[in-house]
Amino acid sequence: MACWENWQLKSNASKTAGERQRGLNVQADFFGWYSSMEFSEDADVRAKRWNGLTAVAKSPSAATLEALTRLAFRTKLQNMSGEASQLREQLAANGPPLGDEELALMAASALALVLKPMDTASAKAASLITGAACAGLRCLKQPMDLVGMAKNVQTHLAETSRRRPALEQQRLVSPQLDIQASLNALEEGNVATVRAAIDALASASLKALAAIASRQRQFESAVRGYVCVQDEELDILWWLQGERCLIFGVAFGDVPVDHRAIAFAVELAALTKVLPGPTALSSLLNRAGVDDTVQLTIPEAIQGIPKDWLARLVPDERATKVSVVTTPILEATRRRQEVDGEDTWIAAWSSVTGLDQATKLPALRLAESLYCELLQVSLG
Numbered sequence: 001m002a003c004w005e006n007w008q009l010k011s012n013a014s015k016t017a018g019e020r021q022r023g024l025n026v027q028a029d030f031f032g033w034y035s036s037m038e039f040s041e042d043a044d045v046r047a048k049r050w051n052g053l054t055a056v057a058k059s060p061s062a063a064t065l066e067a068l069t070r071l072a073f074r075t076k077l078q079n080m081s082g083e084a085s086q087l088r089e090q091l092a093a094n095g096p097p098l099g100d101e102e103l104a105l106m107a108a109s110a111l112a113l114v115l116k117p118m119d120t121a122s123a124k125a126a127s128l129i130t131g132a133a134c135a136g137l138r139c140l141k142q143p144m145d146l147v148g149m150a151k152n153v154q155t156h157l158a159e160t161s162r163r164r165p166a167l168e169q170q171r172l173v174s175p176q177l178d179i180q181a182s183l184n185a186l187e188e189g190n191v192a193t194v195r196a197a198i199d200a201l202a203s204a205s206l207k208a209l210a211a212i213a214s215r216q217r218q219f220e221s222a223v224r225g226y227v228c229v230q231d232e233e234l235d236i237l238w239w240l241q242g243e244r245c246l247i248f249g250v251a252f253g254d255v256p257v258d259h260r261a262i263a264f265a266v267e268l269a270a271l272t273k274v275l276p277g278p279t280a281l282s283s284l285l286n287r288a289g290v291d292d293t294v295q296l297t298i299p300e301a302i303q304g305i306p307k308d309w310l311a312r313l314v315p316d317e318r319a320t321k322v323s324v325v326t327t328p329i330l331e332a333t334r335r336r337q338e339v340d341g342e343d344t345w346i347a348a349w350s351s352v353t354g355l356d357q358a359t360k361l362p363a364l365r366l367a368e369s370l371y372c373e374l375l376q377v378s379l380g
Contacts, residue, residue, distance in 0.1 A: 026116055030109050033143040039102050045095050049106065052093030057113040060121060062380070065114070066326060069128045071107035073140055075325045075354060108142040115146075115153050123157050123275045126150035127376045131326040135365040137298075137355050138328075154276040161274055162229050165222035225274070232273040239271055240287055247309065252289045258296060258304050261367040264288045266313060269374035277375055285367050294363040298355065299346045301366060302332045307341035314377070321377040328353045329370045330377065 027050055034046055056064065067083040070076075077084045091106040092098050098106060114125045129150035132138060140146055243252045247263050255263055264285055269277075278284065286292065313333045314322055322330045331353060335345035350357040361369075 026113050029112070029144070033105060033109060036143045037101070037105055039105070040096075048093040048095035049091070052091040052095070053106065053110050053113055055093065056087065056090050056110045060110075060114060060125075062124065065111075065121075065125050065128055066323060068107045068111050068114075069125075069132050070325050071104055072111055072129075072142065072146065073132050073138060073325065074104050075132070075138075076352070105142065108140075108144065108146050111146060112144055112149060115149050118153055118156050118160075122153050124380050126153040126157075127276060127372060127380050128326045130154065131323075131328075131369070131373050131376055134328050134355060135361050135369045137359055137361070138353075155279065158276050158279040161225070162233075162278075165219070165226050228273050232271060233278070235271045236268065236278065236284065239267065240284060243288075247312065255289065257291060257294055257363075258301070260288070260290050261294075261296065261363040262301055262305050262313075262370060264290055265367040265370040266374065269371050269378065272371075272375060272379075275375055275379045277371065281368060281371065282364060285364055285371075290364050290367045292362045292364040295360040296363055296366055297358060297360050298329055298332055298366070299343075299349070299357050302329070302336055303343050303346070310337045310341070313374075318377045321380075324352045327373040327376060328355055329366075330373050 030050060030053065031046055034049065035041070040046065056068070060068070063083055064087070067077070067087055071084065071087065087107070088098050088103055091103065091110070111125055111129060115122050115129075126149075129146055133140065133147045133150075244250070245252055245255045245263055246267060248255055248259075252260075252264075268281075268284060268288075272278070310333055314330050319334065321327070322334050324331050328349075332345070332349050335349050336342075339345045346357055349355075
């Protein structure tokens, strides 16, 4: 996330009128979602629930976003019972205790609130939500289209994070000092007035220098982020132009059709430096040779790749970020590694993820999902 955070220059000092209006819109949406589920018509309870949402959605940690995603999708919370209990209490906000269904709605609503600003936290939340959806294999039963919202955020960020930073010079506000009055005080020998003038001059100078330094840091951060994006796009274009799969050491066309979704997703993700990746992801994968007409199940795709290649998908230093909910394809890879490449992992994987092992996906959608998972564990 380093490059994305460098590019993100939005001030957190205060909310603009537009941001306040978006907050009001989300609040109205939440009240509508809450009423549609017929939990409570008590205005005081709804107000407390809203307060709980805003508290949880403010600067959420990665663990909080993961727990919210699992609760929203109603999945098992392996090793996250503590986070779930804490969220249940926070979202209740001193109101009546939350039942499981109400908790699921509150979690989904909190994620919707996190997605709204389209900032760094939004990018992380969107990645988790789309990962949990797994190309439509996992259904989300909520009164809002949370997956669609997440995809909209990813599209918006993919476009805006790749814009050239503004190069216009901003005018600095000149300090307003009464120099003549200070000179007169000096001639009159008024030491107190002269001292006050010197203090005012020093304060104004420090403020001006701080403003210059802050503007310079912001500009340098924007340029670094843009250069990072430019390097990423250049690397991807050279990879596409070279038409050579580095993993297998052969031309794109010589990679077995059933391996392309996994191989090209891994290579493209390794070249990506900024979440959520390029807007032309589907086109890039298609140009590389991922055929949308090929249908594969996740177990088929993972079991079919060479055994000695498994460790390249999830290096040991990133294994702790693999999740049965938000990175189910990488979880399949990890489980196959555990059984030394045999196929005995499939039934257990299907059980813990809740995904049907027999459902086929177009190779292009499989590649896109794996690509997003890889970015999640490397950049998220």
